[in-house]
Amino acid sequence: MVAGVHHPGPEEIGMESHALHVIAYPEGEVGAEHFAVVPVELPDPDRLADGEVLVRNTWTSVDPGMRLRLRAAAPEGYFTSFPLHQPLDGVLSVGEVLASRAPGFAPGDTVWHSLGWREHAVVRAEDVAMNGVGTLRRLDVRDREPQWFLGALGPMGLTAYSGLAVVDGLDGGGVVWVSAGAGAVGSLAAQIARNVGHRVIATAGSPAKVDWLRDEAGVDAFSYRHESLRDGLRRLAPDGIDIYFDNVGGDHLEAALEALRMHGRIALCGTVSDYESEPRGPRNIFLTTAKHLTLAGFRGSLHLDLLDEMQQRVGAWLRDGALVYRETVYDGLASAPRAMADMLAGRTTGKTLVRLA
Amino acid sequence: MVAGVHHPGPEEIGMESHALHVIAYPEGEVGAEHFAVVPVELPDPDRLADGEVLVRNTWTSVDPGMRLRLRAAAPEGYFTSFPLHQPLDGVLSVGEVLASRAPGFAPGDTVWHSLGWREHAVVRAEDVAMNGVGTLRRLDVRDREPQWFLGALGPMGLTAYSGLAVVDGLDGGGVVWVSAGAGAVGSLAAQIARNVGHRVIATAGSPAKVDWLRDEAGVDAFSYRHESLRDGLRRLAPDGIDIYFDNVGGDHLEAALEALRMHGRIALCGTVSDYESEPRGPRNIFLTTAKHLTLAGFRGSLHLDLLDEMQQRVGAWLRDGALVYRETVYDGLASAPRAMADMLAGRTTGKTLVRLA
CATH class of the missing domain: 3.40.50.720 (NAD(P)-binding Rossmann-like Domain)
Structure with missing residues (x-):
């Protein structure tokens, strides 16, 4: 399948957007009660600063490692905790550029970046992602599903x-x-x-x-x-x-x-x-x-030095069927807490994803 | 100090000898009650088989790893258990050759081998030691203490x-x-x-x-x-x-x-x-x-491939004082159980040795 490229119409600009917040750290199993979907204002594309890109997120990633950050004190040497009552940061997402004031990015581009778990994000092109992978980057989706870049090719x-x-x-x-x-x-x-x-x-x-x-x-x-x-x-x-x-x-x-x-x-x-x-x-x-x-x-x-080599070899195996790849997809931001709980409980298969578009 | 080379007199041949046996596996701390010093006949030098060497042991080694073998079932992949009511095998010792029917070994030679925890041993020169190090070998003790080969140079x-x-x-x-x-x-x-x-x-x-x-x-x-x-x-x-x-x-x-x-x-x-x-x-x-x-x-x-390199470098440091080396020495075979208990309890310093001569 080839993903269709969605070009946002003017009716999307100025609409309400939503973001996921952590409202309490789980003591045991992760559940919906630890999160809230919060309405937020969609950023005004005319007010982007130099170097910023407005992205409509289409896919966001659910990773086992996120569980470590759902703690008041995250383990030393690993990531920091997700702060309460703020959008979750440092989670890889794929989206489409709605507006850009950064060279190299134009409306319609498919990109990845680290500001997932929200429907729209303003991303600074020059910010280097904490985990190395999620720095804003254009993706070539001509013969690849865009969400593959959150999994097999990411x-x-x-x-x-x-x-x-x-x-x-x-x-x-x-x-x-x-x-x-x-x-x-x-x-x-x-x-x-x-x-x-x-x-x-x-x-x-x-x-x-x-x-x-x-x-x-x-x-x-x-x-x-x-x-x-x-x-x-x-x-x-x-x-x-x-x-x-x-x-x-x-x-x-x-x-x-x-x-x-x-x-x-x-x-x-x-x-x-x-x-x-x-x-x-x-x-x-x-x-x-x-x-x-x-x-x-x-x-x-x-091991970012291995990223190109991996994408070449795994990409070839994906295309010729030598490597198969499964996804468990949850639809809509509100399903994200359930996606994480299901993944940690072993109820998902393959890459766990939340589709936002 | 240079160790004097002891040449056995005829009065030693035919005397009684002794060996240490394990008589019970310790449940907790190792104590003297788990061992017995057993009188054994001194092997007749005239009855050595081809390839055999009779050695009067002068030093035997006490190693932390021996504790693992003092169990009815030793951990898989490591050594075997010490059998009950037999001399302990596979423990590196230094001694002097009393008689030899193996080429390359002559009375008066200082050697190392794996049949420690006994006063005299008959060693087959061609037997390759289980742990690799303790195959019968002549030692050059001209400017080295013989017991160093059980520790810093071994x-x-x-x-x-x-x-x-x-x-x-x-x-x-x-x-x-x-x-x-x-x-x-x-x-x-x-x-x-x-x-x-x-x-x-x-x-x-x-x-x-x-x-x-x-x-x-x-x-x-x-x-x-x-x-x-x-x-x-x-x-x-x-x-x-x-x-x-x-x-x-x-x-x-x-x-x-x-x-x-x-x-x-x-x-x-x-x-x-x-x-x-x-x-x-x-x-x-x-x-x-x-x-x-x-x-x-x-x-x-x-890592026997590193033995020569190690002995050269560490030997040089020992001789010029850049590496100091301590021993805790127990005298006589009967003190061996206490030596092991003391070592495992942290009451010894440096290399723990039992001097048999």
């Missing part, structure tokens, strides 16, 4: 690709386990690993996700709800694994430390399992010494 | 040196924290790190160890019993650390994950803190992802 793709890169996993030839394998990053990591020549085992919770991994993504898969991680890994990789791409942490990380062969490597992408509860470290971490393992934490945003 | 030195190597820590220029800095490996890692050009912070429990680290080893140091790890690290490294050499695990590893700067590295040498109690993983392991950290488990025995 931060998620860069995370999957660079995670394999940091553990020397782009040359193939090994056995790779990807946890949360049907998730936004996991589904990409599993298929990239398969496409570069690894044997891939992916795990997920639900049978539907496992079926998708086997039938659509084309990798070995099992559900940790129906078979213990230890048993499933022994069944599918009796001689052990070489690389573990960790999207979960907790018991998954412990199972990987057990299953890895000598000199195995772990790409630590994030620990969703810890976001909702008291974190717990891997009790068998001594196996890193025993088996000469390497654990490499990474963030895709620190 | 496995401990190789562990310290290769641990810094695996985290690219041999080029200097950073801030390095070494835990258990007065221990057998830690004291070497701290001084090697300092000698290659790092700023080094070492931690220890007792004030005496801290004094030794400051006054003798010449590195910054503090006691985690008198100042929290967090406070001490902030005081001595307000801008954070680049490398953590982990000999402790547990709360030390958590403090390191907090103190490390972006792109920091951890060399995971072993987790003594876990040997005596239920292991616990680092609860803030998510910081690995947040700060792009690398944790590299390693064993010196897997």
Whole structure:
């Protein structure tokens, strides 16, 4: 499918707009009660300052990492907290330029930027995004869905690709386990690993996700709800694994430390399992010494040098069908809190998105 | 000091010998009650088989890793358990050759091998030691204490040196924290790190160890019993650390994950803190992802390629005083259980040794 380019008519200018605010930090599970959709004035395009661009957002991204920012005190070294009663910042979005006073951007352009979770945004072209990826940028959507740039061709793709890169996993030839394998990053990591020549085992919770991994993504898969991680890994990789791409942490990380062969490597992408509860470290971490393992934490945003290479390779796989890609789409800003709660509870598949247009 | 070479007289041949047996696996702390010194017949030198060497052991090594083998079921991927009611195997020792039917070995030679914790051993020259280091080997003790080869010039030195190597820590220029800095490996890692050009912070429990680290080893140091790890690290490294050499695990590893700067590295040498109690993983392991950290488990025995390089560099530092080296020596085989208990309880300093001659 090719996304149609929407040219805003004059009737949209001056209309009311909306933004999502955090009104309370969740103690446990994220719910609609922690957010409010607030009416805001649509910025006047005639009052843009030099270097500013008015964007009508069409897609905004729902990322697991956002859960870390829904706290009064965000973990040190990571992002800052989302402030209460203000629009959420630092969330990648795709939109269309309505008006521009920045060179290189014109009405009708499709762009990405970091001011998501609101229907309209005024973006300064020169502001460098906190996470590196979301600096205002024109997107070539001629043969690509615009929302792909929030997923397979954007931060998620860069995370999957660079995670394999940091553990020397782009040359193939090994056995790779990807946890949360049907998730936004996991589904990409599993298929990239398969496409570069690894044997891939992916795990997920639900049978539907496992079926998708086997039938659509084309990798070995099992559900940790129906078979213990230890048993499933022994069944599918009796001689052990070489690389573990960790999207979960907790018991998954412990199972990987057990299953890895000598000199195995772990790409630590994030620990969703810890976001909702008291974190717990891997009790068998001594196996890193025993088996000469390497654990490499990474963030895709620190591998912008790989962005072009990733977009070329993953873009080609997407076009020729060697990499399939699923989205769970929620419509309208008001559905955003439910989108996040569903994603953190494992009720979404693939990239979770909110469509605003 | 130069060790005198002891030539055994005929009165020693045919005497009774002794070996240490494990008679019960400790549930908690290691104590004398878990061992027995058993009289054994001294092997007849006239009955050696081809390729065998009779060695009178003079020094045997007490290593933290031995605690892992004092279990009915040793952790998978590491060593095997010490069997009950048999001499302990796989423990590096230095001794003198009494008789030899192996080419390259003659009475009076000083050697190392893996059959320690007994007064006499019959060693097959061709047996490759399980841990790689302890295959029978002649030692050049002309300007070196023979017991140095059990420590600074042996496995401990190789562990310290290769641990810094695996985290690219041999080029200097950073801030390095070494835990258990007065221990057998830690004291070497701290001084090697300092000698290659790092700023080094070492931690220890007792004030005496801290004094030794400051006054003798010449590195910054503090006691985690008198100042929290967090406070001490902030005081001595307000801008954070680049490398953590982990000999402790547990709360030390958590403090390191907090103190490390972006792109920091951890060399995971072993987790003594876990040997005596239920292991616990680092609860803030998510910081690995947040700060792009690398944790590299390693064993010196897997870096035999670095042995010559290490012995040359560390040997030179030892001779010119740029590296100081302490030993805690227990006399006689009967003192071996106490030596291990004292070492695991933190009551020893530097390399722990049992002198048998």
